[in-house]
Amino acid sequence: MDALFHRKRPQRVAVHFVHRKAQAWLIFCTFFAAIFFVGCSPTKSVVVLLPDAEGRVGDLRVCSSKGEIALDKAYQSVAFDPQSKSGPSAFSMEKWEVVNRFGDALAAEPEMPSRIDFFTLYYQTDSVELTSDSSRSMDAVIASLKKADVLGLYVVGHADRLGSKRYNRKLSQKRAVAMKNMLVAGGIRSDRIRVSFLGETDPQIETDDEVEESLNRRVRIVVKRQIETSD
Amino acid sequence: MMHLKSTLLFFMLFPAVTVLSSHSSLAADNTVAKITSMDGTVHLNRASRENRIAIGFRLMAGDILETGADGSLGLVFDDDTRLSMGPDSRLEIEAFVFNPDESEFSFIVRLFKGTAVYVSGLIAKMSAKATKFITPTASIGIRGTRFAVHVEEIKS
Numbered sequence: 001m002d003a004l005f006h007r008k009r010p011q012r013v014a015v016h017f018v019h020r021k022a023q024a025w026l027i028f029c030t031f032f033a034a035i036f037f038v039g040c041s042p043t044k045s046v047v048v049l050l051p052d053a054e055g056r057v058g059d060l061r062v063c064s065s066k067g068e069i070a071l072d073k074a075y076q077s078v079a080f081d082p083q084s085k086s087g088p089s090a091f092s093m094e095k096w097e098v099v100n101r102f103g104d105a106l107a108a109e110p111e112m113p114s115r116i117d118f119f120t121l122y123y124q125t126d127s128v129e130l131t132s133d134s135s136r137s138m139d140a141v142i143a144s145l146k147k148a149d150v151l152g153l154y155v156v157g158h159a160d161r162l163g164s165k166r167y168n169r170k171l172s173q174k175r176a177v178a179m180k181n182m183l184v185a186g187g188i189r190s191d192r193i194r195v196s197f198l199g200e201t202d203p204q205i206e207t208d209d210e211v212e213e214s215l216n217r218r219v220r221i222v223v224k225r226q227i228e229t230s231d
Numbered sequence: 232m233m234h235l236k237s238t239l240l241f242f243m244l245f246p247a248v249t250v251l252s253s254h255s256s257l258a259a260d261n262t263v264a265k266i267t268s269m270d271g272t273v274h275l276n277r278a279s280r281e282n283r284i285a286i287g288f289r290l291m292a293g294d295i296l297e298t299g300a301d302g303s304l305g306l307v308f309d310d311d312t313r314l315s316m317g318p319d320s321r322l323e324i325e326a327f328v329f330n331p332d333e334s335e336f337s338f339i340v341r342l343f344k345g346t347a348v349y350v351s352g353l354i355a356k357m358s359a360k361a362t363k364f365i366t367p368t369a370s371i372g373i374r375g376t377r378f379a380v381h382v383e384e385i386k387s
Contacts, residue, residue, distance in 0.1 A: 042384065042385040043344065043366075043367045043368060043382050043383060043384055043385065044368065044382075044383055044385050045366040045367065045368045045369045045380065045381070045382050046380070046381040046383070047369065047371060047378060047379070047380050048378060048379045048380075049377075049378050050348070050377045050378055050379055051377065052350060052375075052376045052377040056375075056376060057376070058351065058373075058374050058375025058376035058377070059374050059375065060371055060372065060373060060374070060378055061371070061372035061374075062369050062370070062371050062372075063369065063370045063371075063372065064368055064369045064370070065368075071378075078369075080366075080368040080369040081368075081385065082368055082385075083385060098379065101346060101379070101381050102317060102346050102348060102379045102381065103317070104303045104317035104318055104346070105303065105315045105316055105317035105320075105346045105347055105348045105379065106315070106348055106379070107303065108268050108270065108303040108304055108305040108315035108316065108317070108348075109305060109313060109315045109348055109350070110267040110268065110305040110306065110307045110313045110315065112307065112311065112313060114311060116311060116351070116352065116353060116356055118356050152353075154331055154353065154357060156357050156358070194331045194332060195331075195332075196331045196332070196334040196336075196357065197334055198334060198358060198360075201360060202358050202359060202360040202361070220356070220357070222353055222356045222357050224311065224353065
């Protein structure tokens with residue numbers, strides 16, 4: 001902000017603005033303090049991981065200034081209380097408390113006629129060739145993607161951090177395109193598949209730069225499926 | 232004189248008309264979610280104004296939703312992310328980008344107070360890094376799939 005001010009104003013008139021600038025800063029800081037106060041009026045945040053409609057449980061990474069907690073079990077919870085002296089720790093929330101706290105929000109949850117699932121397939125180093133394990137599972141993946149309940153099909157390419165960002169972006173694109181070609185060769189209509197690629201920016205496992213990580217050399221196929229209605 | 236007046240009027244109105252029309256076309260393209268259920272008192276704060284909303288109303292990034300003591304709300308985003316709010320809650324849709332063909336993804340929601348339940352959609356499954364749920368004291372990175380958040384005032 002300050003740098004912008006300087007760039008926009010010629011140096012020789014800056015003296016005239018010193019007083020006004022100080023005033024502006026005071027207003028700016030008061031304004032910011034007000035926002036800060038509102039944003040940080042003492043609140044505590046409670047996060048609960050819930051099973052989804054099919055009973056599956058995902059995982060969350062909850063961060064605060066006091067530390068980071070990973071949740072990966074149903075009803076596992078964490079509270080972030082700025083007034084508590086100890087850091088956050090995970091606990092299991094009783095179901096009655098879930099209903100107590102979230103009953104109205106749970107009752108307002110939208111019902112959806114679709115669900116999302118995905119497949120992850122892994123690649124050899126610096127290559128668009130699948131690992132032998134992933135290669136073996138392709139027949140089953142293609143069979144599943146040919147089912148009539150598929151509403152949308154998205155292919156997302158990734159790379160690990162070995163090599164430059166630019167190079168890995170290209171590599172992840174090649175992997176995604178190679179996967180699309182495999183699916184088309186398997187009998188899936190090309191115009192149903194949408195391709196994205198994220199290079200090394202969205203790893204499955206966080207690593208330092210220039211580190212090989214087999215779990216990050218991957219393509220994920222995300223599928224939107226119609227939920228069969230029982231009636 | 233008359234001619235001058237109408238010319239002046241034209242030049243005064245012209246920018247206003249273009250601004251208005253470009254704005255409304257933007258509004259049509261920029262919507263990201265749809266209200267699927269509403270109960271009790273619910274307010275939408277868009278560009279610092281109060282707005283009338285109903286089931287089916289389309290929301291945009293930047294919208295702030297507020298529920299009263301008797302209020303609740305459910306919404307579905309264009310990537311099938313589901314969100315619902317309980318009473319006395321305030322939530323902002325800070326960012327939403329779902330553009331698979333350009334590999335652009337962003338989902339940022341901020342809960343200032345109250346309760347919300349989230350079920351992930353395509354964005355969280357396609358780009359976990361792009362997906363964030365923020366509260367005054369925590370930031371939640373989402374791989375999946377369903378969770379609830381409560382921002383409660385600390386009683387002293």
